[in-house]
Amino acid sequence: MKFRKYNGVLPGFWPAFSYTILYLTLIVLVPLSAVSLKAVTGSWAHFSDTLASPLVLAAFRVSLGTSLVAGLLSVAAGLLVAWVLVRYEFPAKRIADALVDLPFALPTAVAGIALTSLYTENGWIGRLFVPFGIKIAFTQIGIVIALTFIGLPFVVRSVQPVLADLDAELEEAAASLGASRWQTFLRVILPILRPALLTGFALAFARALGEYGSVIFISGNLPMRTQIVPLLIVAKLEQYDYAGAAAIASVMLVISFALLLGISILERRSRRFAEKEAV
Amino acid sequence: MASTAIGHVAVRRGTARRDPAPAELLLTVLALVALSVLIVLPLTAVFIQAFEKGWQVYLDAVRDPYTRDAIRLSLLAAGISVPLNLVFGVAAAWAVSKFDFSGKSALVTLIDLPFGVSPVVSGLIYVLVFGAQGWFGPWLLDHDIHIIFAVPGIVLATTFVTFPFIARELIPLMQSQGTEEEEAALVLGANGWQMFSRITLPNIKWGLLYGLVLCTARALGEFGAVSVVSGHIRGETNTLPLHVEILYNEYNYTGAFAAASLLSLTAVFALGLKKLLEWKISRDTEGAAE
Numbered sequence: 001m002k003f004r005k006y007n008g009v010l011p012g013f014w015p016a017f018s019y020t021i022l023y024l025t026l027i028v029l030v031p032l033s034a035v036s037l038k039a040v041t042g043s044w045a046h047f048s049d050t051l052a053s054p055l056v057l058a059a060f061r062v063s064l065g066t067s068l069v070a071g072l073l074s075v076a077a078g079l080l081v082a083w084v085l086v087r088y089e090f091p092a093k094r095i096a097d098a099l100v101d102l103p104f105a106l107p108t109a110v111a112g113i114a115l116t117s118l119y120t121e122n123g124w125i126g127r128l129f130v131p132f133g134i135k136i137a138f139t140q141i142g143i144v145i146a147l148t149f150i151g152l153p154f155v156v157r158s159v160q161p162v163l164a165d166l167d168a169e170l171e172e173a174a175a176s177l178g179a180s181r182w183q184t185f186l187r188v189i190l191p192i193l194r195p196a197l198l199t200g201f202a203l204a205f206a207r208a209l210g211e212y213g214s215v216i217f218i219s220g221n222l223p224m225r226t227q228i229v230p231l232l233i234v235a236k237l238e239q240y241d242y243a244g245a246a247a248i249a250s251v252m253l254v255i256s257f258a259l260l261l262g263i264s265i266l267e268r269r270s271r272r273f274a275e276k277e278a279v
Numbered sequence: 280m281a282s283t284a285i286g287h288v289a290v291r292r293g294t295a296r297r298d299p300a301p302a303e304l305l306l307t308v309l310a311l312v313a314l315s316v317l318i319v320l321p322l323t324a325v326f327i328q329a330f331e332k333g334w335q336v337y338l339d340a341v342r343d344p345y346t347r348d349a350i351r352l353s354l355l356a357a358g359i360s361v362p363l364n365l366v367f368g369v370a371a372a373w374a375v376s377k378f379d380f381s382g383k384s385a386l387v388t389l390i391d392l393p394f395g396v397s398p399v400v401s402g403l404i405y406v407l408v409f410g411a412q413g414w415f416g417p418w419l420l421d422h423d424i425h426i427i428f429a430v431p432g433i434v435l436a437t438t439f440v441t442f443p444f445i446a447r448e449l450i451p452l453m454q455s456q457g458t459e460e461e462e463a464a465l466v467l468g469a470n471g472w473q474m475f476s477r478i479t480l481p482n483i484k485w486g487l488l489y490g491l492v493l494c495t496a497r498a499l500g501e502f503g504a505v506s507v508v509s510g511h512i513r514g515e516t517n518t519l520p521l522h523v524e525i526l527y528n529e530y531n532y533t534g535a536f537a538a539a540s541l542l543s544l545t546a547v548f549a550l551g552l553k554k555l556l557e558w559k560i561s562r563d564t565e566g567a568a569e
Contacts, residue, residue, distance in 0.1 A: 016374040031404035084310035105546040107500025114321035210397025212503035230399040260395040
């Protein structure tokens with residue numbers, strides 16, 4: 001098998017290709033491999049002790065649980081927002097559409113302090129819940145809110161193009177066969193949106209697991225209760241426990257790469273599906 | 280075809296996709312409430328709290344020497360990492376989109392890797408390489424070179440988290456444009472550089488700018504990765520987002536929100552630019568399709 005299959009007249013393949021590989025290796029691959037090497041070459045006992053410690057297990061439970069809930073909330077809110085943006089006309093629609101991307105653009109620390117100030121007991125929103133005895137900031141509810149803020153645009157931007165390209169004839173056929181609007185939505189539209197919703201969820205979930213800046217202010221970082229995994233990595237580093245930090249980080253990397261792989265398989269499958277439809 | 284008629288049910292085109300008016304109103308209101316609570320309210324809260332004690336206090340907070348040092352460092356980190364990733368993005372997109380070679384899809388996946396890495400881990404990896412206990416730690420210490428808890432570490436971490444932005448914008452764009460125009464230029468006697476600057480560059484300029492805007496916004500706002508490698512020395516290794524954290528933890532809320540308002544303005548400006556470029560790009564592709 002020849003390495004290069006195309007031998008056109010265009011110049012610059014080797015310089016561009018070699019530079020790409022060199023830069024990728026220096027900036028990404030070598031530093032990333034340092035984590036796995038540090039985790040593997042350290043003592044096995046330290047590795048397993050770190051991961052099996054109650055503090056670390058609790059942090060994984062908090063991170064996975066809040067990311068899951070926030071991912072599901074993002075899917076619900078994201079589908080609603082995408083539907084309204086694609087299907088309806090209303091004033092300031094363009095501004096609403098642009099605002100969806102704000103969580104991508106707003107620095108996480110800014111989002112973190114802004115959300116915290118809203119949801120503490122004397123914040124604009126937090127105080128509304130005080131009479132009911134519900135605390136939001138410094139609890140897992142607060143973490144979920146911050147992660148939903150971060151996750152929302154992923155779902156909207158995954159669903160929006162699929163919804164916009166949806167073939168009108170499908171809905172017309174369903175309606176002409178006597179389906180109600182709600183039945184059409186449940187049995188025709190939702191199944192078509194499923195891969196996009198799943199991709200949006202996976203992207204939001206992956207981002208939520210690793211999220212740091214927008215969470216640490218609102219979470220309050222109570223050990224065992226509102227401490228997230230990324231925070232624990234920082235704590236290990238502050239104690240100069242590099243091997244411990246690397247152990248936790250390597251588990252995080254395995255999870256996020258598995259998710260990344262799953263997402264790319266999902267995307268490839270839905271693209272193949274779309275191509276088959278087009279033929 | 281104006282209508283589809285099956286049996287006794289006739290559905291006029293267009294009405295089948297319309298939701299009942301009350302449902303439409305309810306869903307629109309719900310969506311706008313969700314956007315307001317989740318997104319508009321936090322943004323508003325930043326500015327209200329920044330200006331709570333009046334203009335003078337705000338201006339003093341923004342003019343604070345440590346804030347100014349932080350702004351300068353953030354601009355420096357973005358000023359180095361963005362051009363690095365720009366050159367890489369163009370090179371990677373050229374190799375990937377204009378040529379065919381084995382392992383191409385693996386390469387594209389590797390380029391996207393930094394997006395899947397937690398910001399904290401993005402900082403940690405450089406600590407493990409250059410930190411005191413890291414691979415090169417002892418050697419760097421002997422030669423009095425500071426990377427971690429110093430400016431080079433901040434630049435490296437920023438470069439890592441913004442690594443894919445420009446490449447992943449350019450790769451699909453250049454793939455869709457094919458190689459014919461460049462080949463025509465070469466046949467007509469252009470050299471490599473003329474081909475690139477007169478054909479490729481004008482073709483990709485909006486996509487390039489788009490990637491540049493996203494990359495710069497993220498570089499200026501990165502928090503987690505930079506936080507791990509910074510060491511938080513005021514006036515030396517404190518970027519603007521880190522400065523926000525320090526002020527907030529000192530209960531200097533006006534100062535924290537004043538600094539945060541600068542970052543928010545940058546974010547809103549970047550969003551506006553992004554929308555403008557999206558509009559330009561869609562107009563260009565529509566023009567090309569006609």
